[in-house]
Amino acid sequence: RALGMHQTRVEAASVALVEACLNAMEHGGGPGVVRVQGDSRDSKPCLSIEVEDHGQGFDPERAPRNSSTKVLGSASKRGWGLTLIRELMDEVQIQSEPGRTVVAMRKYVESAQ
Numbered sequence: 001r002a003l004g005m006h007q008t009r010v011e012a013a014s015v016a017l018v019e020a021c022l023n024a025m026e027h028g029g030g031p032g033v034v035r036v037q038g039d040s041r042d043s044k045p046c047l048s049i050e051v052e053d054h055g056q057g058f059d060p061e062r063a064p065r066n067s068s069t070k071v072l073g074s075a076s077k078r079g080w081g082l083t084l085i086r087e088l089m090d091e092v093q094i095q096s097e098p099g100r101t102v103v104a105m106r107k108y109v110e111s112a113q
Helices: 007-027 081-088
Strands: 033-041 044-053 091-097 100-108
Touching: 007 033, 007 044, 007 081, 007 100, 033 100, 081 091, 081 100
Parallel strands: none
Antiparallel strands: 033 044, 044 100, 091 100
16 A cells, blocks of 8 residues: 555455465475565556465466356366466566475556556
């Protein structure tokens, strides 16, 4: 809110942060690191979030990509974290290798889009 971001955008970023932390706790192999800061990209203010873990790593291109158009009752309850993160944030970059995964996310202040 300190950046002037609308409450619905703050809530979306909060859900994405929780999902990234849950993934890091489940797959990360121990303590992780969370970085949250106000930032600017191309002169557009944004919230920048990074969640880092030290697990086995994975290929982000091969990670499950569930669709929000799936019927709720027929979709698996597993594997939705990255889908939610990608849908809720404006930018998502995932760098992963054995021993280190970083999920970097940005949510722009509404008026800056």
